[in-house]
Amino acid sequence: MQNRIQQAFQKKGKGLLNVYFTAGYPSLHDTVPLIKSLTQAGADLIEIGMPFSDPLADGPVIQASSTAALQNGMNMRVLFQQLEGIRQEVPEAPILLMGYLNPVMQFGVENFCREAAAAGVDGVILPDLPLDDYVAEYQDMFRRYNLRPVFLITPQTAPERIRRIDELTDSFLYLVSGPGTTGGANTQAEGVQEAYFQRIEAMNLRNPRLIGFGIGDKASFQRACQYAEGAIIGSALIRALEGTDDAPAAAARFVSSVLK
């Protein structure tokens, strides 16, 4: 069965922009208005962060937004309530939930899948869910709810592991641009990053690729798009939302600045 993620890639082919923001940030009820304004401004995929108290793979910006979102009262129940009816308003853009395994486990993985599917979520990114555990315990469940897992690939991921990851999903591959947490500086010797992107491109994988971590403006977005079907922007968007009292407007301005 196809889902919206595949359709988005088929339709546009390249230059896809995936934007990440933390649910419940800057204020609790910004989640749905943000989805609408981001897609209207031209974002192709929406990745919603489920805030966690101890986000190990995230840099300071997403950490701070997660803490703020939790203080605002965000949790899984509230998020699924907010997402109810989202598909009437945003019918096409793929929506992914990104988060850490512990809150999902406590909610119950099957409950989580059921609620996500009911809300019209298409994909799930859980960076600390091991591949073997996914295959052994959750793969069938994800299939039943037509949810696609998205797995990360880094410059250190071995080729045979990349092939295995590529076999395990029909969505996209999340290419982490270099060593670091989200928003990271990625200081690497010249040519190293290009060589990594080209090496992955040359593998002729089944899934399209999106490059993420440290992409934050028009220049870095366009550069990433030379090596992949698109890119993911998170921390830079969240920074643009900091301190604003009109988050949807700030988000739209940010997306325009990247795409114009």
Add this chain to the structure above:
Amino acid sequence: MSTTYQQPTERGYYGQFGGAFIPEMLYPNVEELRQQYLDILADPAFQQEYQQLLRDYVGRPTPLFEAKRLSAKYNTHVYLKREDLCHTGAHKVNNTVGQILLAKRLGKTRIIAETGAGQHGVATATVCALMGMQCIVYMGEIDMERQKPNVYRMRLLGAEVRAALSGSRTLKDATNEAIRDWISNPVDTHYIIGSVVGPHPYPDLVARLQAVISEEMRKQLLEKTGSELPSYVVACVGGGSNAAGAFYHFLEEPAVKLVAVEAAGHGVNSGHSAATSVLGKPGIIHGSRTLLMQDEDGQITEPYSLSAGLDYPGIGPLHAFLADSGRARFISIEDEDALRAVAELSRLEGIIPALETAHALAALGQLGAGPDDVVVVNLSGRGDKDLETYLKYADTIL
């Protein structure tokens, strides 16, 4: 393969606890370690270097001391395993000596560590100085304040101490920062975890490196009591490394009662506690499925203990299994009772224990040990680092 208490499964499980729940960025490093640690530990050249350093540098074997006045008070036989006499003042160095040799064999040149009480940070800075390696230690801002002498020691030893400013600014947050550093430096860096926590193979690796404690205990007990097996082994548990080392060679000896002592802070139900075995539910922290203090949404709760080394919302997966299976008894001790135990050991035996260790000592009255029993308390560290705290609470202590 079924689990024993000593040996987790190939994927690092003790019963339902353990595993390696890590983001892809850490996978190559952790996998490299998993594939190599047993071979490296078993390599005779490694063992020779490790044993020699334990003897000539750490000062092992540490004595097993019969505490006669303490024994009289509790009407039983109390022996103290003197890990406080290790170089740097706590058991932590047993692990860091082993892991620095491992890091060298893995070709790593940069070492990172987290620390709570500062003892693991000092022990890591020490072996890095010894081996001429770069050392960065993450420490919660609160802990830097309450364990100041250890911050100075680390700096004197050439380490860089970086403050962890997130969350409760204690051990959990220092560990988060160390993990993020490792994510950012995946090629040249080895992360020396300080307890039996973290993703597999760390809990097993650290337990094996601390197992020397109980290996020595068995020999020393045989000599002193005529039996290798005591009635009780008592140790405090933050993450659980000194307890894992003290329990290790008794885990498969059902006659030996194992007692793990956690920090109750202001009281188990006060909302200011670190008694994970009572307050925790299965969950994931720092890459391991274990007992974890968390709210109903799965957000990790901030723990509290006066003692920086026990102020952690999880316990190692081995200990979660020991608690769950009933193999070990878990006792929790409040701040004040730990402080009183500091005074008691100081006055009765002339030994000033670390605040962490004092929790184990404070459990002596709750064991139910009788005059024919032999109780070994693992004296995990000395109290020098805590003098400022002891001064502040002089009214309770004296």
